Amino acid sequence: MHLFLLIGLVAFSILAILLRDLLKAAISLAVASIFLSVIFFRLNAPYAGVFEISVVAGLITVLFVATIALTRSEGDVRESKLPMILFPFFFVAFISIIINILIVRHLIQIPTVSIPPVSGSFGEILWRQRTFDIIGQIGVIFAGVFSVLALFRSRGRNG
Amino acid sequence: MIFLFIAVPFILASIMPLIGKISRRFLPDLLSNLALFFLLIYAMTIARQLVSGGGVVHQLYFFGAPLNIILLLDGFSLFMLFIISLVSFAVTLFSIDYMEHYGAKGIYYALLLLMIGGMNGLVLATDLFSIYLFLEIAAVASYGLVAYGLGHDELEASFKYLMLSAVASGFILISISIIFGIVGSLNLSDVASGLKTLNFKYAVGFCSALFILGFGLKAAIVPFHAWLPDAHPSAPAPISAMLSGLLIKVSGIYAMARVFLNVFGLQPHDYLSTVLMYLGIISMLVGAIIALGQNDIKRMLAYSSISQIGYVLLGIGLGTPLGIMGGLFHLFNHAIFKALLFLNSGSIENSTGTRALDKMGGLAKRMPITAATSAIGSLSIAGIPPLNGFWSKLIIIIALVEAKMFAFAFIAVLASVITLWYYLILQRRAFFGKLNETWKNIKEAPFWMSVSTIILGLLCIIIGIAFPIIIKSWLKPATDVLSAGIIYALNLLGF
Numbered sequence: 001m002h003l004f005l006l007i008g009l010v011a012f013s014i015l016a017i018l019l020r021d022l023l024k025a026a027i028s029l030a031v032a033s034i035f036l037s038v039i040f041f042r043l044n045a046p047y048a049g050v051f052e053i054s055v056v057a058g059l060i061t062v063l064f065v066a067t068i069a070l071t072r073s074e075g076d077v078r079e080s081k082l083p084m085i086l087f088p089f090f091f092v093a094f095i096s097i098i099i100n101i102l103i104v105r106h107l108i109q110i111p112t113v114s115i116p117p118v119s120g121s122f123g124e125i126l127w128r129q130r131t132f133d134i135i136g137q138i139g140v141i142f143a144g145v146f147s148v149l150a151l152f153r154s155r156g157r158n159g
Numbered sequence: 160m161i162f163l164f165i166a167v168p169f170i171l172a173s174i175m176p177l178i179g180k181i182s183r184r185f186l187p188d189l190l191s192n193l194a195l196f197f198l199l200i201y202a203m204t205i206a207r208q209l210v211s212g213g214g215v216v217h218q219l220y221f222f223g224a225p226l227n228i229i230l231l232l233d234g235f236s237l238f239m240l241f242i243i244s245l246v247s248f249a250v251t252l253f254s255i256d257y258m259e260h261y262g263a264k265g266i267y268y269a270l271l272l273l274m275i276g277g278m279n280g281l282v283l284a285t286d287l288f289s290i291y292l293f294l295e296i297a298a299v300a301s302y303g304l305v306a307y308g309l310g311h312d313e314l315e316a317s318f319k320y321l322m323l324s325a326v327a328s329g330f331i332l333i334s335i336s337i338i339f340g341i342v343g344s345l346n347l348s349d350v351a352s353g354l355k356t357l358n359f360k361y362a363v364g365f366c367s368a369l370f371i372l373g374f375g376l377k378a379a380i381v382p383f384h385a386w387l388p389d390a391h392p393s394a395p396a397p398i399s400a401m402l403s404g405l406l407i408k409v410s411g412i413y414a415m416a417r418v419f420l421n422v423f424g425l426q427p428h429d430y431l432s433t434v435l436m437y438l439g440i441i442s443m444l445v446g447a448i449i450a451l452g453q454n455d456i457k458r459m460l461a462y463s464s465i466s467q468i469g470y471v472l473l474g475i476g477l478g479t480p481l482g483i484m485g486g487l488f489h490l491f492n493h494a495i496f497k498a499l500l501f502l503n504s505g506s507i508e509n510s511t512g513t514r515a516l517d518k519m520g521g522l523a524k525r526m527p528i529t530a531a532t533s534a535i536g537s538l539s540i541a542g543i544p545p546l547n548g549f550w551s552k553l554i555i556i557i558a559l560v561e562a563k564m565f566a567f568a569f570i571a572v573l574a575s576v577i578t579l580w581y582y583l584i585l586q587r588r589a590f591f592g593k594l595n596e597t598w599k600n601i602k603e604a605p606f607w608m609s610v611s612t613i614i615l616g617l618l619c620i621i622i623g624i625a626f627p628i629i630i631k632s633w634l635k636p637a638t639d640v641l642s643a644g645i646i647y648a649l650n651l652l653g654f
Contacts, residue, residue, distance in 0.1 A: 113353045115343035131227040136292030147303025
């Protein structure tokens with residue numbers, strides 16, 4: 001089952017890159033992230049799954065679609081034929097990598113250090129154990145926002 | 160309060176756009192310079208006293224309750240903090256005049272401070288994921304700063320940089336997640352002890368390869384350098400100085416050295432050491448040879464950065480205490496003279512409006528301060544005694560000879576000769592010869608730009624003369640941390 005989910009994830013991720021029509025690309029990305037969130041749920045990471053589905057598949061897609069709708073020029077974008085030719089190659093390459101990893105995993109026993117299972121709620125883990133990362137996350141968000149402000153400032157050099 | 164190194168830039172950055180609305184120039188200039196001057200003095204005085212008895216692990220408290228923010232200040236991280244503060248201060252001084260015509264100084268300083276805070280956080284972090292996260296802050300801020308001029312070239316360079324840097328981040332993240340899967344922890348000490356207990360060489364080898372790809376892309380070592388010759392010249396000059404002087408070293412070399420030496424336990428003459436040394440040699444030669452043919456002054460400096468990073472990697476990759484010391488000393492010197500040379504190129508561009516060497520000529524007559532400081536920087540980077548670059552290259556070459564790697568030592572000398580060659584070309588074409596008629600009315604760089612380059616130029620001379628003091632007070636503690644290897648991580652980080 002995981003294999004099919006991974007294939008779906010890879011296929012839609014590649015489509016998101018190759019498609020020229022921004023709207024189709026944004027929707028492909030959303031579908032890919034739905035596959036990813038299902039994988040998260042199946043791997044017992046419900047919080048990651050919820051965030052993936054609500055933020056990436058939901059919020060970000062809405063923002064993308066809204067922006068595309070607001071800025072779209074008239075007329076349809078013609079899809080280049082290149083993606084149609086390249087897609088199968090990419091797809092086969094990725095699938096073979098995934099299958100290879102699965103085979104290698106069966107052949108080589110990767111040793112791991114045994115650790116006690118992590119207990120505590122999502123909030124506790126985030127606030128108590130990864131506090132420093134929250135500061136880092138805030139920093140990344142600020143950097144992103146200020147970069148956008150810098151790029152979209154008025155072009156008048158004194159703006 | 161080691162946390163100030165992260166808190167001061169971040170807090171100031173978060174309010175800087177608002178300050179920029181109140182006062183367009185004065186307050187952003189003043190506050191940024193004051194903040195960085197404070198951090199520089201702090202690193203030189205209080206923080207240095209803290210590490211005098213070895214490293215300190217610092218936990219943060221919030222109204223008496225312990226927070227899980229644990230920072231490590233040791234000889235190596237303090238050494239990096241000192242370089243970051245020093246170069247950043249010179250850059251903000253230079254920005255006072257230089258960024259005048261770009262506008263929106265508030266946002267510029269906000270991004271610059273975030274980049275500095277990100278680098279400081281990376282240096283102080285004790286956890287692989289935190290290292291990754293702070294590396295991303297510095298990187299995201301730098302994408303915005305490279306594109307700050309909003310021209311076609313800037314945007315293209317920034318996009319290319321973003322794409323390759325994202326790939327690098329991907330490699331780093333995959334490696335971190337594999338390590339987490341195997342060891343079950345991200346803490347540097349737990350990872351070091353976990354990997355040592357398991358003794359599973361394939362995993363360490365695979366993760367090392369991914370880290371070399373990731374950090375190598377960030378450090379722009381050949382063959383992962385494609386983004387740098389576009390990104391560094393396109394950015395405004397102070398940002399080029401930050402990127403070449405600091406960012407490639409902190410997010411590439413620092414992270415690589417910390418992980419490979421303190422966590423993976425790199426030993427002289429093992430596979431990892433050999434790979435790093437070969438990458439260093441290739442970067443050194445390829446960067447130097449391509450720099451020879453450049454006409455754009457900033458592009459030449461960018462290729463020169465690739466070449467000089469090769470020296471740093473060669474020294475650190477060698478893994479012997481002397482090699483590490485040489486590598487770190489060259490990292491320190493390169494941060495100073497490459498920042499100086501990029502700022503000089505900014506002064507020239509500010510006065511003449513061009514970066515093309517064939518259009519310059521005789522500028523020394525009109526811009527004596529820029530010409531003099533640039534000559535000092537060029538001679539330093541080429542390794543002319545008694546300037547600082549000479550000593551660091553000498554230490555690296557002695558370390559190579561001591562390790563009986565004569566071929567590497569010979570190539571290091573050869574690359575140094577090529578470096579001298581292209582910097583003489585730069586000096587001759589830009590500053591000497593007959594003054595081009597077009598430039599007969601140009602003026603020397605404005606006051607603060609000149610002050611900044613004079614400080615860096617003087618530092619090149621002072622460090623060259625007083626290098627034993629620098630080695631004793633700053634380099635020795637940093638070298639001790641790295642050469643203690645994995646034992647250091649197990650002892651000190653095992654809080």
